[in-house]
Amino acid sequence: MAGHRVSRPIRPGLTEPYAVRVGLIVVALAFLVVFLFVPFVFIFVEALRNGWSAYVGAIESPESLAAIWLTVLVAALSVPANALFGIAAAWAITRFDFRGKRLLTTLIDLPFAVSPVVAGLIFVQLFGRQGWFGAWLSNHDIRVIFALPGIVLATIFVSFPFVARELIAVMEASGREEEEAAGLLGANGWQMFRRVTLPNVKWALISGVILCTARAMGEFGAVSVVSGRIRGETATMPIHVEILYNEYAFQASFAVASLLALVAVFTLVMQTVVARRTRPVVADEALAAELIES
Amino acid sequence: MSIEVRNATRAFGSFQALRGINLMIPTGQFLALLGPSGSGKTTLLRIIAGLDRADEGNVFINGQDATAQGARGRNVGFVFQHYALFRHMSVFENVAFGLRVRPRDRRPSEAQIRARVDELLTLIQLDFLAHRLPSELSGGQRQRVALARALAVQPSVLLLDEPFGALDAKVRQELRSWLRRLHDEIGLTSVFVTHDQEEALELADRVIIFNQGVIEQDGTPEEVVEHPATPFVANFVGRVNVFHGRLEFGKAWFGPVVVDHPTPLKGAIRAEGYARPHELDITREDVGGGLWATVRHASPAGALVKVDLTDPDGRLLHVEITREQFEALAVSAGERVYVRPTRLRVFARERS
Numbered sequence: 001m002a003g004h005r006v007s008r009p010i011r012p013g014l015t016e017p018y019a020v021r022v023g024l025i026v027v028a029l030a031f032l033v034v035f036l037f038v039p040f041v042f043i044f045v046e047a048l049r050n051g052w053s054a055y056v057g058a059i060e061s062p063e064s065l066a067a068i069w070l071t072v073l074v075a076a077l078s079v080p081a082n083a084l085f086g087i088a089a090a091w092a093i094t095r096f097d098f099r100g101k102r103l104l105t106t107l108i109d110l111p112f113a114v115s116p117v118v119a120g121l122i123f124v125q126l127f128g129r130q131g132w133f134g135a136w137l138s139n140h141d142i143r144v145i146f147a148l149p150g151i152v153l154a155t156i157f158v159s160f161p162f163v164a165r166e167l168i169a170v171m172e173a174s175g176r177e178e179e180e181a182a183g184l185l186g187a188n189g190w191q192m193f194r195r196v197t198l199p200n201v202k203w204a205l206i207s208g209v210i211l212c213t214a215r216a217m218g219e220f221g222a223v224s225v226v227s228g229r230i231r232g233e234t235a236t237m238p239i240h241v242e243i244l245y246n247e248y249a250f251q252a253s254f255a256v257a258s259l260l261a262l263v264a265v266f267t268l269v270m271q272t273v274v275a276r277r278t279r280p281v282v283a284d285e286a287l288a289a290e291l292i293e294s
Numbered sequence: 295m296s297i298e299v300r301n302a303t304r305a306f307g308s309f310q311a312l313r314g315i316n317l318m319i320p321t322g323q324f325l326a327l328l329g330p331s332g333s334g335k336t337t338l339l340r341i342i343a344g345l346d347r348a349d350e351g352n353v354f355i356n357g358q359d360a361t362a363q364g365a366r367g368r369n370v371g372f373v374f375q376h377y378a379l380f381r382h383m384s385v386f387e388n389v390a391f392g393l394r395v396r397p398r399d400r401r402p403s404e405a406q407i408r409a410r411v412d413e414l415l416t417l418i419q420l421d422f423l424a425h426r427l428p429s430e431l432s433g434g435q436r437q438r439v440a441l442a443r444a445l446a447v448q449p450s451v452l453l454l455d456e457p458f459g460a461l462d463a464k465v466r467q468e469l470r471s472w473l474r475r476l477h478d479e480i481g482l483t484s485v486f487v488t489h490d491q492e493e494a495l496e497l498a499d500r501v502i503i504f505n506q507g508v509i510e511q512d513g514t515p516e517e518v519v520e521h522p523a524t525p526f527v528a529n530f531v532g533r534v535n536v537f538h539g540r541l542e543f544g545k546a547w548f549g550p551v552v553v554d555h556p557t558p559l560k561g562a563i564r565a566e567g568y569a570r571p572h573e574l575d576i577t578r579e580d581v582g583g584g585l586w587a588t589v590r591h592a593s594p595a596g597a598l599v600k601v602d603l604t605d606p607d608g609r610l611l612h613v614e615i616t617r618e619q620f621e622a623l624a625v626s627a628g629e630r631v632y633v634r635p636t637r638l639r640v641f642a643r644e645r646s
């Protein structure tokens with residue numbers, strides 16, 4: 001692309017002065033560089049400071065491996081749960097009218113509004129030794145707090161809006177008519193979902209699952225409160241990074257952090273790929289016209 | 295098969311969509327539900343289909359009470375205004391859908407499905423597009439696929455919700471006559487909803503005119519045009535000129551235009567007279583019984599000429615006369631002429 005095209009307006013004739021355009025682009029780029037790109041590069045520079053073998057060594061330490069395994073396990077448990085919840089919530093909200101629908105729609109966004117630490121404390125208060133269900137749980141010898149169940153619960157809480165939100169947007173836009181048509185043709189509820197709804201929301205679902213996974217793996221605050229931060233046992237990757245950092249094991253800390261950064265990059269790439277799939281046909285045609293033109 | 299609706303009522307919140315509708319549709323009839331938007335026609339269609347439930351009242355399909363059945367069990371074919379094709383399935387799979395989702399014991403074999411779909415695609419003349427996606431078809435093609443999909447399951451009745459509403463004028467015209475031929479061939483009881491009176495009058499055997507949740511008139515296209523039962527129908531169906539006057543002494547008085555009409559016992563009452571554009575005559579001289587008016591504009595429309603005039607109160611009148619009459623008359627804009635109704639429908643208006 002030629003230099004002068006950088007600020008080519010999308011809608012010619014409805015454009016800002018050249019200086020304004022360049023100014024806005026420079027501000028946005030500077031922001032990205034300072035807050036995203038530099039830290040990202042910094043992570044890898046620090047992680048590889050002592051060479052490749054030190055990097056691999058930090059990751060292969062039993063505690064790091066335990067943290068990685070725990071993180072994957074937590075994501076593997078909480079993401080499917082949230083996918084199920086998201087499908088159910090989106091279906092209920094976009095396909096039925098019921099009392100409290102508005103409230104449910106608002107509540108789905110609650111985890112965005114509540115600090116994860118507060119969420120963690122709520123779970124401790126509910127399931128901890130002194131909590132509401134604490135006595136019952138300890139009588140039955142079930143450990144929730146400072147154990148895997150608590151971490152999974154906290155992770156589910158902070159990551160549940162993603163799938164539901166993606167699906168609600170798509171299902172609201174696509175309307176009920178295709179499902180009505182399927183029903184009129186004799187399809188039962190499952191056939192309707194499996195053959196009509198799911199294929200239509202497939203990419204939105206994948207996109208939601210990717211975001212949900214990224215959030216589940218990266219969660220720090222809520223997990224930090226409920227996990228008890230037991231090294232090699234209840235420390236997920238983000239917790240493990242912090243523990244190493246606090247022990248001045250900077251290189252090892254950044255080595256584990258670099259894995260999380262790679263998860264982030266993978267998420268971004270996947271999102272871009274999926275976004276291309278979900279984009280409506282019209283936009284694709286416009287894009288094609290744009291490409292041919294330039 | 296026949297459809298019967300008994301005393302159907304439906305409200306959405308405080309909005310009363312249907313107020314006690316009774317309707318009997320005999321087997322093989324092609325019926326239009328005509329009315330302005332919000333008049334309840336689509337609600338009634340959806341209730342017949344089982345997509346919506348009446349608050350009160352019953353639906354009978356072929357004499358069987360289907361009220362408690364959902365859309366799934368009623369075996370009705372339904373065509374949506376915006377097609378509602380399954381966007382990720384090919385044309386072929388769209389049409390095959392209703393056969394594929396049948397319970398195993400009633401599901402045809404793959405070969406039978408293929409044969410049935412091919413037959414339908416030939417019927418809608420789109421067999422060469424079987425593997426396209428709906429997004430790769432034109433609007434008219436999509437609607438034909440939607441129709442084939444609905445017919446694939448051999449429905450007992452066919453319901454169409456504004457089936458041509460999203461199409462452009464030429465395609466609409468073609469599809470209309472094609473649908474009429476199709477109906478004549480397969481003889482399926484069909485009900486379609488439209489707000490386009492021309493469509494209803496051209497296509498249907500019988501027209502039901504809806505307004506604010508009630509049936510204003512139920513009759514053949516000729517009846518609703520020539521003998522509107524209410525002022526609403528007179529206004530809604532076809533173009534009409536309205537004259538305001540009063541009822542007194544056994545006559546209706548509209549200035550110099552006077553026609554016989556029974557009058558109420560007590561005093562005068564307001565009246566409205568309705569005349570279609572072709573029911574007005576234009577003369578140069580006052581031959582009696584005519585209002586004077588000024589010619590505004592004349593435009594030829596095929597064998598007819600449409601003349602717009604304004605009466606002394608400044609109200610617009612639309613008149614249609616034959617080209618020969620227009621040429622014999624030889625009037626031009628700005629000239630003063632006399633307009634005389636050859637036929638006038640009079641409705642008493644309640645005192646306001």
